[in-house]
Amino acid sequence: MTSEQQAMADMPLWVLILGAAAGGISGEMWRADKAGLGGWVLLKRLALRSGASIICGVAVMFLIIACGGPLLLAAAIGSLTAAAGAEVAVGLYERWAAKKLGVCEVPGQQPGSE
Numbered sequence: 001m002t003s004e005q006q007a008m009a010d011m012p013l014w015v016l017i018l019g020a021a022a023g024g025i026s027g028e029m030w031r032a033d034k035a036g037l038g039g040w041v042l043l044k045r046l047a048l049r050s051g052a053s054i055i056c057g058v059a060v061m062f063l064i065i066a067c068g069g070p071l072l073l074a075a076a077i078g079s080l081t082a083a084a085g086a087e088v089a090v091g092l093y094e095r096w097a098a099k100k101l102g103v104c105e106v107p108g109q110q111p112g113s114e
Contacts, residue, residue: 009071016075017058024053024082057082 028050032042061078065071098104 011071016061016071016078019075020057020061020078020082021054023079024050024057027053027083053082053084 025046028046029042031049032038032045037045057078057080060081061074064074064077
């Protein structure tokens with residue numbers, strides 16, 4: 001095990017959660033700046049949307065850790081999920097669930113073929 005891997009293994013879990021929180025907040029700040037928002041609207045958006053992004057990122061981290069994945073992989077994917085935003089991750093999950101349940105057609109597939 002290299003020294004970087006050992007440092008990651010010895011790192012407390014709250015540091016990883018803090019990384020996901022930073023990813024979620026920075027991602028939402030970037031989107032809000034792009035939309036030209038500021039003041040109280042920005043704070044409200046950060047509280048609501050980055051909260052959802054952070055929860056989604058932390059949930060992905062815990063899922064990877066629970067499946068036995070390496071801590072470094074969990075931190076990387078959790079932070080990317082938080083930065084990408086909850087709506088992206090939830091949209092992918094909704095599409096996957098709709099495909100599995102057969103509720104809607106997926107573009108590029110023939111109906112009834114799997």
